């Protein structure tokens with residue numbers, strides 16, 4: 001009788017050290033069938049852990065995120081991991097309230113003339129309509145960081161029972177650290193090809209980061225977790241990329257995550273040169289803001305496709321004007337944000353499935369080649385379920401903790 005797969009030698013290679021690669025490594029190393037004398041787990045990362053969106057995202061977790069088949073599992077696993085590993089201190093895990101506000105922004109000392117609509121790609125966590133048409137309700141007392149005369153409407157979106165947050169960079173690097181302590185190894189290099197034999201994987205070819213030498217790493221299993229770069233590694237993968245900017249501002253405010261719909265005055269902002277084109281300000285904008293336990297507020301804006309995904313995360317171009325737009329938008333309705341120092345301006349690329357839907361989690365149809373990619377704007381929220389389900393696929397042959405046929409990569413390939 002053939003040995004069960006879990007009792008065979010396995011060389012599991014995870015391509016990408018973002019949040020998905022790291023949670024996959026963590027749950028593989030914690031799986032009851034993981035046997036360090038038989039199983040080797042290696043993350044291969046092109047630059048550094050969390051150097052893509054996983055280190056630059058907002059970090060909101062919500063029971064109303066999507067897709068519904070993995071959200072509750074992931075939300076629960078986040079809470080359990082935080083409890084087990086002191087996530088409150090290590091990665092800023094906390095439950096919090098979430099609200100949505102409609103507001104009319106004001107111009108403060110802007111010396112530049114604003115224009116008409118345009119410029120952005122929709123990728124926000126909420127459908128446009130969700131913010132609209134809500135009943136006017138009084139804004140909660142402790143949500144006191146917005147200028148009262150700007151607020152036109154408020155609605156509750158989440159309570160500490162349904163919404164929480166993590167600091168994505170700290171979460172990803174901590175989970176990597178925990179996986180490394182459990183025996184996961186790391187190699188730094190860019191995977192250039194998946195090597196296969198008889199319709200099964202046998203390893204990966206990569207360019208070593210330091211020496212730029214081309215090398216190979218043997219593998220019985222390869223997990224594609226390279227986020228927006230997944231199609232660079234495996235061209236059949238239907239994963240696209242949208243760039244998004246964000247800022248972090250010093251402001252010690254009450255623990256809220258806030259979605260907005262801000263009407264800007266017509267004389268707001270600047271006209272920005274983008275190559276040959278002039279990008280114009282929209283007059284209705286939707287920045288999201290997340291207060292963090294470290295006395296900062298993270299804010300992000302719309303996505304764009306002005307600059308294609310570069311080869312590696314260290315080559316991502318951050319457009320200062322787009323960061324300034326976000327700062328101007330949120331400053332137009334909040335005094336603490338207007339007066340706080342801007343500590344970080346950054347950009348990254350969001351992975352999404354070309355046809356919509358996803359993320360894609362599971363088998364690819366090539367023996368030993370797995371996919372865990374295309375997490376759109378909910379990859380932090382859905383990371384834990386993805387890692388756990390991947391560990392079940394690899395050691396038990398199927399997803400056990402959730403029913404995820406709709407996310408089967410073979411339906412999209």
Ligand SMILES: Cc1cc2nc3c(=O)[nH]c(=O)nc-3n(C[C@H](O)[C@H](O)[C@H](O)COP(=O)(O)OP(=O)(O)OC[C@H]3O[C@@H](n4cnc5c(N)ncnc54)[C@H](O)[C@@H]3O)c2cc1C
Nearest residue numbers: 016018020046052054057058059060191227378379380381
């Ligand atoms: C502005 C913004 C805000 C967001 N806010 C939230 C939020 O509040 N809540 C939430 O749940 N989600 C949020 N997200 C979404 C979340 O950030 C992503 O879904 C998630 O980070 C994707 O993780 P990943 O590991 O798939 O990809 P990435 O983080 O991009 O990681 C991929 C890794 O693969 C590496 N890599 C690439 N090519 C190769 C190669 N050839 N060989 C080896 N390694 C390679 C990269 O260097 C990188 O480290 C946000 C995203 C953005 C852009």
